[in-house]
Amino acid sequence: MNRINKKLKEEKKLLSIYFSAGYPNLDDTETIIKNLEKSGVDMIEIGLPFSDPLADGPTIQKSSTTALKNGMTSDLLFKQLEDIRESVSIPLIIMGYFNPILQYGVEAFCKKCQEVGIDGLIIPDLPVDVYSEQYKSTFEKYGLINIFLITPQTSEKRIRFIDSVSNGFIYMVSSASTTGAKTGFGDDQKLYFERISNMDLNNPQIVGFGIFNNETFAQATQYAKGAIIGSAFIKHLTKDGTENLNDFVSSILSDN
Amino acid sequence: MNRINKKLKEEKKLLSIYFSAGYPNLDDTETIIKNLEKSGVDMIEIGLPFSDPLADGPTIQKSSTTALKNGMTSDLLFKQLEDIRESVSIPLIIMGYFNPILQYGVEAFCKKCQEVGIDGLIIPDLPVDVYSEQYKSTFEKYGLINIFLITPQTSEKRIRFIDSVSNGFIYMVSSASTTGAKTGFGDDQKLYFERISNMDLNNPQIVGFGIFNNETFAQATQYAKGAIIGSAFIKHLTKDGTENLNDFVSSILSDN
Amino acid sequence: MKKTFNINEKGYYGEFGGAYIPEMLYPNVEELRQNYLKIMADASFQEEFHALLKDYVGRPSPLYFAKRLSEKYNTKIYLKREDLNHTGAHKVNNTIGQILMAQRLGKTRVIAETGAGQHGVATATVCALMGIECIVYMGEIDIARQAPNVARMKMLGAKVVPATSGSKTLKDATNEAIRDWINNPVDTHYIIGSVVGPHPYPDMVARFQAVVSEEIKKQLLEKEGTENPNYLIACVGGGSNAAGTYYHYLDNEDVKIIAVEAAGKGVDSGESAATSVLGKEGIIHGSKTLLMQTKDGQITEPYSISAGLDYPGVGPMHAHLYKTKRAEFIAITDDGAMKAGMQLSKLEGIIPAIETSHALAIFEHKTFEPNDIVVVNLSGRGDKDLQNYIEYFNL
Amino acid sequence: MKKTFNINEKGYYGEFGGAYIPEMLYPNVEELRQNYLKIMADASFQEEFHALLKDYVGRPSPLYFAKRLSEKYNTKIYLKREDLNHTGAHKVNNTIGQILMAQRLGKTRVIAETGAGQHGVATATVCALMGIECIVYMGEIDIARQAPNVARMKMLGAKVVPATSGSKTLKDATNEAIRDWINNPVDTHYIIGSVVGPHPYPDMVARFQAVVSEEIKKQLLEKEGTENPNYLIACVGGGSNAAGTYYHYLDNEDVKIIAVEAAGKGVDSGESAATSVLGKEGIIHGSKTLLMQTKDGQITEPYSISAGLDYPGVGPMHAHLYKTKRAEFIAITDDGAMKAGMQLSKLEGIIPAIETSHALAIFEHKTFEPNDIVVVNLSGRGDKDLQNYIEYFNL
Numbered sequence A, B: 001m002n003r004i005n006k007k008l009k010e011e012k013k014l015l016s017i018y019f020s021a022g023y024p025n026l027d028d029t030e031t032i033i034k035n036l037e038k039s040g041v042d043m044i045e046i047g048l049p050f051s052d053p054l055a056d057g058p059t060i061q062k063s064s065t066t067a068l069k070n071g072m073t074s075d076l077l078f079k080q081l082e083d084i085r086e087s088v089s090i091p092l093i094i095m096g097y098f099n100p101i102l103q104y105g106v107e108a109f110c111k112k113c114q115e116v117g118i119d120g121l122i123i124p125d126l127p128v129d130v131y132s133e134q135y136k137s138t139f140e141k142y143g144l145i146n147i148f149l150i151t152p153q154t155s156e157k158r159i160r161f162i163d164s165v166s167n168g169f170i171y172m173v174s175s176a177s178t179t180g181a182k183t184g185f186g187d188d189q190k191l192y193f194e195r196i197s198n199m200d201l202n203n204p205q206i207v208g209f210g211i212f213n214n215e216t217f218a219q220a221t222q223y224a225k226g227a228i229i230g231s232a233f234i235k236h237l238t239k240d241g242t243e244n245l246n247d248f249v250s251s252i253l254s255d256n
Numbered sequence C, D: 001m002k003k004t005f006n007i008n009e010k011g012y013y014g015e016f017g018g019a020y021i022p023e024m025l026y027p028n029v030e031e032l033r034q035n036y037l038k039i040m041a042d043a044s045f046q047e048e049f050h051a052l053l054k055d056y057v058g059r060p061s062p063l064y065f066a067k068r069l070s071e072k073y074n075t076k077i078y079l080k081r082e083d084l085n086h087t088g089a090h091k092v093n094n095t096i097g098q099i100l101m102a103q104r105l106g107k108t109r110v111i112a113e114t115g116a117g118q119h120g121v122a123t124a125t126v127c128a129l130m131g132i133e134c135i136v137y138m139g140e141i142d143i144a145r146q147a148p149n150v151a152r153m154k155m156l157g158a159k160v161v162p163a164t165s166g167s168k169t170l171k172d173a174t175n176e177a178i179r180d181w182i183n184n185p186v187d188t189h190y191i192i193g194s195v196v197g198p199h200p201y202p203d204m205v206a207r208f209q210a211v212v213s214e215e216i217k218k219q220l221l222e223k224e225g226t227e228n229p230n231y232l233i234a235c236v237g238g239g240s241n242a243a244g245t246y247y248h249y250l251d252n253e254d255v256k257i258i259a260v261e262a263a264g265k266g267v268d269s270g271e272s273a274a275t276s277v278l279g280k281e282g283i284i285h286g287s288k289t290l291l292m293q294t295k296d297g298q299i300t301e302p303y304s305i306s307a308g309l310d311y312p313g314v315g316p317m318h319a320h321l322y323k324t325k326r327a328e329f330i331a332i333t334d335d336g337a338m339k340a341g342m343q344l345s346k347l348e349g350i351i352p353a354i355e356t357s358h359a360l361a362i363f364e365h366k367t368f369e370p371n372d373i374v375v376v377n378l379s380g381r382g383d384k385d386l387q388n389y390i391e392y393f394n395l
């Protein structure tokens, strides 16, 4: 059983952390992953940096740009992850835009993911219909779970379709916005969380976008299985570096 | 008999000088006229300055502008000329554009001219047909001779018409150009001078435009009755002031 | 004979017009006078003229119903879109006509004066089109405040010569152009940019611009079922866009005519270009007309924020329309014009030339009936004036 | 089924096109996809669209026979005068269409990206016309090099937001616009300025621009007795003016098609925007197409002297035309373009946009037969580029 599915079965709210590979320094990838696991994080999204990350906000965009300047590439990332499974056991997901993956070759990319022990992919600009028509079998061949997004604007019909194609979790975008754009959740979000929760989907939901402290984490996970933190964590890295990740993680999980 | 006609009967080539009234200083008018007569000049064109002297070149234009800045007006000019006939006997002609005369009132202007002893007018932008239809009788009433221009482009027919309307001399523009624009006469001019001379007109011709030294004066008066100097004299005034006019005049007349 | 506000056979509109020119200009002006009607009447001339207006200039220019502006002022406002002409103003109607005229007169060199630069650009344009040498005189101050148009003229291969005398604006550029013409009496045609100058210029330019009212008649018939608007409105610098707008309606007194002049900082501020109110009869640039002058007959230096209206005279047609009260004359200040220009931009998505903005300001000064059809000549686009707008509004 | 180079029902031109968008954009893009053909087919839409094209934009734009240019190159050159459109380029054909689309979709806020500023101005213009809020994203570098257009957008009431990431040009402005749309998924319509972006944008924009080839057919029939030229030539940034020029001829292979791209300082100089030659298949701004990228799939920062061609991708229609060899692709350097622009100015009195100058440079690179009918889309006027021309030629 894929590590993601196993993790989702645990009786707890899951904390997932996103970071851009190659940021702040080219070789931080392994350190960050290890320290995050040590700090009690449940799942990690490793961002494969892209020149034109149009679904991301300024924080992640900037970290992507720096990572690229530092020299990050798909090849290098796989190299950095070569031995990661010797020390890390939580689910690892690569989150990246479709073009770099397309250039690598979708099958070659999936194969590499399997080799280094990646469990799933999030590709925001690979639409679910193209995926299911063209790439689903390849992903499955290499044991990869592809994760789709839904937003407050996604229709019920479409959510059900996405649910039917998914076999891990659904990435539930908290509000229609690029990452890092909003501060705190309002009534709209809570109604939305509740609405989705009431849909009784096959796949659990993990909330992303707009989670930056223990309060928003708690709100997000009241209805959902877990939550993903991206921008807030990047900001922490920028400010405090790769070492004291424990502080950040426990500040999120405190009171939980 | 009008002083102009009398002068034209003299057995000599006539030197006529143009200057802008009120230049270089507002009150130079009388001094310049007197000194010119003393230096042996035969006739004087007193320029009534105009803001937009479009038939003049840069030198005369500038002297006009200065004169206006100094405060020259039609009224003031007549005032400065009030007693001129007490000391000066050569023909005096006012040369000015039509608009200031129109504003003064054509009849009032002519009357004033007669009162102070002006003998004729040159109004470059008063066309001969408008003159003969509307103003001829007024000019004649006040004993004023109106002087018309011809140029190398003027047709024979039109020259004959102008000749028929004239009763003093014809102002023969040496070349199609604004004043002060050319240096020296070429074959074209000489052919033109000769052509006009051979027309046997009723009115003698005086050449203007482009005369600035004894050589050009001599060339111009080979076929014509006299010549008018404007820009060259203004330049002299600008450089040497109103006193030593004798030097300038005799430099023109030397060798003659 | 039917009463007419148009020119008579002697070259006068009532008492205004004529050709008060130095003899040096006589052969040129006379050659033109004797030939212009004959040449214009020629079928091949008309054909070439109209083909260029259509395929090169982009005529007919639309008659656009300005919905939001009409709503705001509760009347029916149509804009005659001369701003869409090639080079961006009505000026090119005239330069196309005159370059064809120059060719038929065998001229090989063209000169022009320009204020806002629109006429200079329009002249440089047709000279490039025909491969004819082009010299444009432009006041030093105008060169500074209309930089984009100076650049365009250079791109088009014209030589731009600064006029440094007097107020260093349009009047002085005109003086310089006339001087050039005097100095080049044989090979050169002078393309005057408005309905000013000695006869036959005012009439010739008006006839070339008359295509504007010819089109309005057709277009209005199509849109409103009548050829006749209640009002025709145009700004007046020299008066060419106005002359074109009025031309075919001059003798139809059912159609009211409004001419808008530039009041500058106020008609009585001493810094104005409101010629009809402030002017007196006199001679400017070879024409008897109304002009701003001292009581001594010296021509005054006018002022307007718009370089194209910054002229102390007005065409003799307009002097006559003023004198006979056939047209109502209204003066609009810099401020009024700038606001009206900004408003058109915001309401209709059209940035007008500042000259044109004066005409548009009429709606703040006069109330029209809801059913009135009001046609405004949108004489030019505001691209050349962006810097002025930006500075004025601190954008 | 007849062979077609046009889009299929799934939103692809051959293998190019589609909608590779984040889920956040899905509702917006899907709403558009489901409605655009229906809305465009509506008689009242067509009526309003064509009325505005006629009375506001000034269509039809002339098809002008460029006599002196034709003589120089010994062939028959027609220029499709999109430069005479209101706002000065072909871009407005699309924005007029899209603003009507936005209104029918009930949108109250409009965003756009712009490179040269022409699309930004065209968008700001139609938003002013309709009284709709307008935000335009523009690369910081483009803001500096296309200052006149920035000023125009401000005059028109639009907010211009600088894109400061990446190359700070068109690609980054597009990213920012997409981000804005993600953040405003309900009330906002995104007016894309070219035949790029996720389906249905390329098709919708091409259909709005298709009025260009519709008119060429009629005009050529009138002038040459045939609807079909031998060659159609257009510059390609995203590809909208080209798409409009080719549209009704796409499947008529008697008519040869030439697409001109910007070679910048040379195709192999590393400073170029010649997408088809330098590009590989990939995804940019939601569309599968050809784009300039590293072997790692990072999108390259392109370079061209012309802000409107400075885009690393190309519309999927053009990728398909390239791949199938239906069109010949030629890359023109900065220098070649600047010279061709200056030449048109001097020979025909038309100052073209630098984008357009690339298309005009074709005549130095390819010889046509004396009897060939060659139609070039004169996509825009050069007023916005004067400063560049002046500096380049030291005028």
Ligand SMILES: Cc1ncc(COP(=O)(O)O)c(C=O)c1O
Binding pocket: C089, C090, C115, C116, C117, C118, C119, C193, C194, C195, C235, C236, C237, C238, C239, C240, C241, C242, C307, C308, C309, C353, C355, C356, C379, C380, C381
């Ligand atoms: C756009 C525009 N409108 C009006 C004028 C004023 O000239 P006229 O009164 O001859 O139309 C000018 C002159 O440059 C102009 O550029």
Ligand SMILES: Cc1ncc(COP(=O)(O)O)c(C=O)c1O
Binding pocket: D089, D090, D115, D116, D117, D118, D119, D193, D194, D195, D235, D236, D237, D238, D239, D240, D241, D242, D307, D308, D309, D353, D355, D356, D379, D380, D381
């Ligand atoms: C005048 C002009 N031509 C061409 C282009 C290139 O765009 P497209 O390829 O979409 O026509 C632009 C873009 O701004 C432009 O302004």
